[in-house]
Amino acid sequence: MPKPGSRDGQAFRMSRRKMMKGVAAVLGALVLPEKDASASVWEAFFQKNFRELSRPELEKVIARLEKEYSGRFGKAVKVRATPPIEGVLYGYGLDLSRCIGCRRCAYGCIQENNQSRDPQIQWIQVLQLNKERGVDLEEAELYYNPAKVPEKGHFYMPVQCQQCERPPCVKVCPVQATWKERDGITVVDYNWCIGCRYCMAACPYGARHFNWKKAGLPAAEMNPETHYLGNRPRPVGVVEKCTFCIQRVRNTPGRYTACVEVCPVGARKFGNLLDPESEIRYVIENKRVFILKEDLNTRPKFYYFYAT
Amino acid sequence: MRKIWEFFKGTLVLVTKGSKAYYAWIVSLLVLMAIGAAAYVYQLQNGLIVTGMRDQASWGFYISNFTFLVGVAAAAVLLVIPAYVYKWKPIKEIAVLGEMLAVSAMVMCLLFVTVDIGRPDRFWHLIPKIGILNFPQSLLAWDVVVLNTYLVLNLVIAVYICYKNYNREEPNPNFFNPMILFSIPAAVSIHTVTAFLYNGLAARPFWNASILAPRFLASAFCSGPAFMIMLFQVIRKYTRVEIKDEAIFKVAELIAYSMFINLFLLGAEVFKEYYSHTIHLAPMEYLFQGLKGHSDLVPYIWTAMFFNVAAFILFLVPQTRENYVTLNIGCVLIFIGVYIEKGLGLVIPGLVPDVLGEIFEYSPTGTEILVSLGIWATGLFVYTLLLRVAVPILTGEFYVGDDGVKPVIVDTEFIRKADALAAQSYRD
Numbered sequence: 001m002p003k004p005g006s007r008d009g010q011a012f013r014m015s016r017r018k019m020m021k022g023v024a025a026v027l028g029a030l031v032l033p034e035k036d037a038s039a040s041v042w043e044a045f046f047q048k049n050f051r052e053l054s055r056p057e058l059e060k061v062i063a064r065l066e067k068e069y070s071g072r073f074g075k076a077v078k079v080r081a082t083p084p085i086e087g088v089l090y091g092y093g094l095d096l097s098r099c100i101g102c103r104r105c106a107y108g109c110i111q112e113n114n115q116s117r118d119p120q121i122q123w124i125q126v127l128q129l130n131k132e133r134g135v136d137l138e139e140a141e142l143y144y145n146p147a148k149v150p151e152k153g154h155f156y157m158p159v160q161c162q163q164c165e166r167p168p169c170v171k172v173c174p175v176q177a178t179w180k181e182r183d184g185i186t187v188v189d190y191n192w193c194i195g196c197r198y199c200m201a202a203c204p205y206g207a208r209h210f211n212w213k214k215a216g217l218p219a220a221e222m223n224p225e226t227h228y229l230g231n232r233p234r235p236v237g238v239v240e241k242c243t244f245c246i247q248r249v250r251n252t253p254g255r256y257t258a259c260v261e262v263c264p265v266g267a268r269k270f271g272n273l274l275d276p277e278s279e280i281r282y283v284i285e286n287k288r289v290f291i292l293k294e295d296l297n298t299r300p301k302f303y304y305f306y307a308t
Numbered sequence: 309m310r311k312i313w314e315f316f317k318g319t320l321v322l323v324t325k326g327s328k329a330y331y332a333w334i335v336s337l338l339v340l341m342a343i344g345a346a347a348y349v350y351q352l353q354n355g356l357i358v359t360g361m362r363d364q365a366s367w368g369f370y371i372s373n374f375t376f377l378v379g380v381a382a383a384a385v386l387l388v389i390p391a392y393v394y395k396w397k398p399i400k401e402i403a404v405l406g407e408m409l410a411v412s413a414m415v416m417c418l419l420f421v422t423v424d425i426g427r428p429d430r431f432w433h434l435i436p437k438i439g440i441l442n443f444p445q446s447l448l449a450w451d452v453v454v455l456n457t458y459l460v461l462n463l464v465i466a467v468y469i470c471y472k473n474y475n476r477e478e479p480n481p482n483f484f485n486p487m488i489l490f491s492i493p494a495a496v497s498i499h500t501v502t503a504f505l506y507n508g509l510a511a512r513p514f515w516n517a518s519i520l521a522p523r524f525l526a527s528a529f530c531s532g533p534a535f536m537i538m539l540f541q542v543i544r545k546y547t548r549v550e551i552k553d554e555a556i557f558k559v560a561e562l563i564a565y566s567m568f569i570n571l572f573l574l575g576a577e578v579f580k581e582y583y584s585h586t587i588h589l590a591p592m593e594y595l596f597q598g599l600k601g602h603s604d605l606v607p608y609i610w611t612a613m614f615f616n617v618a619a620f621i622l623f624l625v626p627q628t629r630e631n632y633v634t635l636n637i638g639c640v641l642i643f644i645g646v647y648i649e650k651g652l653g654l655v656i657p658g659l660v661p662d663v664l665g666e667i668f669e670y671s672p673t674g675t676e677i678l679v680s681l682g683i684w685a686t687g688l689f690v691y692t693l694l695l696r697v698a699v700p701i702l703t704g705e706f707y708v709g710d711d712g713v714k715p716v717i718v719d720t721e722f723i724r725k726a727d728a729l730a731a732q733s734y735r736d
Contacts, residue, residue: 138665139665174449175434175439193430195426195430196421197426201366210356236355237427
């Protein structure tokens with residue numbers, strides 16, 4: 001397995017890449033989205049896995065992406081690749097006794113993370129459950145649509161990526177296009193994913209979403225503050241998922257994710273699991289906490305709890 | 309080298325020559341392939357949104373066909389074991405036809421995976437060293453390895469047998485026997501790995517049953533050989549290849565045993581799920597009974613069940629097994645039965661209800677069906693061309709001339725009526 005930053009065999013890699021060009025020229029004409037095969041199309045085609053990029057290579061890739069996105073959306077788009085902060089392991093808490101099922105988190109997430117509006121991709125799925133049945137997913141209703149929430153006799157459980165310590169999605173990816181970062185966030189390299197959707201079959205939480213179609217993202221609504229592994233615009237045919245707003249939480253230590261900020265009832269908690277003074281640690285140590293599908297041993301860092 | 313080149317030129321002459329029936333068949337396959345290719349270009353331009361798949365059911369018709377065809381490729385090994393391990397002559401002569409079927413099935417498998425992925429332009433990410441193949445972590449990486457190995461192995465074996473026959477030589481046992489022996493575990497491995505690909509996902513209780521891999525093997529040994537039995541009859545009717553009745557009946561007998569194991573394992577699974585009645589019963593309920601008013605798969609799976617049981621009885625009873633009418637009915641029933649059971653009947657209940665309990669009814673779109681038809685046509689096209697070369701070699705109508713270099717081609721017709729065959733005199 002190639003290690004990050006390892007440059008072994010790079011000369012050999014280059015010669016193989018040349019060989020690949022011949023093959024690619026034939027296929028490229030058929031498959032590549034751009035009709036005029038400009039230099040950047042070839043650069044994108046031959047781009048290495050994020051974890052194999054050297055610093056100068058990464059800078060080049062980011063410059064290319066920023067140019068592409070800025071042109072497409074008609075505004076200055078920033079693409080960062082901020083690395084994990086040392087000594088941080090992110091954890092999330094969700095207070096089921098507070099959540100009213102308003103779905104503001106789901107829509108706040110879409111705005112922050114540049115999801116496709118048409119077709120709509122939601123990283124947060126809010127389930128309506130029956131109080132008498134408890135957390136019984138077979139009885140869950142995703143498409144509840146009353147005039148007012150919460151509805152009597154029901155409670156609400158938002159589900160998003162649980163940022164597992166043992167993520168089954170990472171294990172199954174045939175090309176290592178998805179991995180868990182040191183700060184515990186599982187990310188996807190949208191330029192390396194081949195779109196086989198094996199990770200979607202492996203995820204027990206329905207947290208992974210596929211770009212079935214070219215993303216419909218209006219330029220006016222596009223959030224220009226992006227991260228390479230997070231909310232930058234996604235190409236068609238790749239998988240995406242919640243990254244705990246990696247563009248926010250890594251760039252400004254201590255900043256909340258969009259869903260935490262937007263929640264009107266304060267049901268969402270977020271912080272550093274390694275910091276004993278953090279809010280999330282307080283929740284885990286003092287509240288009745290559970291994790292979803294504990295029996296699968298995926299060890300989520302997403303804790304549901306009842307504060308009241 | 310010149311000899312191989314002349315052989316190759318001879319094969320080119322063969323595939324471009326044939327009777328009217330041959331040309332009609334080839335042209336109709338090419339038309340279907342063109343339609344499939346056009347549908348695929350449409351899919352490439354618009355994204356996989358043109359399929360019936362969505363986040364809830366993220367795999368569908370393509371992966372179902374892929375799974376079924378991995379099973380068909382087993383036909384080879386079922387013929388190889390009696391032919392080469394037990395040196396049973398009636399099957400040995402025709403085992404090469406099974407290997408060629410495996411090659412064609414593998415080609416279809418790889419095409420089905422290709423049309424299913426969102427970024428086929430990034431296929432090179434799967435190539436070790438050039439890209440990153442996540443081996444041995446990902447079962448899909450294992451599948452890439454074993455499927456390609458199996459394809460190459462069968463292609464080499466089939467070409468080697470044909471080329472040696474063409475030269476009127478015996479295969480070199482030091483080279484040939486290890487390859488034949490290796491092809492047996494290789495055939496088992498493609499089914500096992502493909503089963504494990506589903507089996508290893510704890511998120512999907514319908515697949516996460518240890519019985520899955522044995523069931524895959526058992527049903528694989530039904531569908532592929534059923535196809536072979538029908539094909540053998542066509543070949544011996546329209547070409548000079550002689551295939552003995554006893555070879556056909558032996559294959560049918562093996563199918564009966566495999567189908568028994570398949571049905572037994574299914575029964576074991578149904579018992580466990582229904583008797584324990586945990587929340588993991590939901591996918592099976594969806595498949596066999598329908599869940600909360602959603603029952604798209606129910607008529608299909610019961611058709612499959614009926615077909616499989618009926619075929620099992622037909623193949624089990626010697627009188628119906630050795631009667632060509634009932635035998636062929638049995639073959640058709642098994643092929644369709646296993647196609648449903650190991651195709652959509654396996655893939656969709658793994659995904660429906662989804663991990664959060666949503667019931668999303670998947671059905672393939674026209675685009676998916678046209679692309680799939682195109683791939684089936686491609687597979688049949690590959691198989692036809694392989695047979696076009698192999699059959700004259702087996703019948704001694706394509707062989708190396710007395711100068712040891714130039715090929716002699718006697719057969720310029722390929723597909724002929726039986727009476728036309730009888731009218732022609734045999735070459736000594």
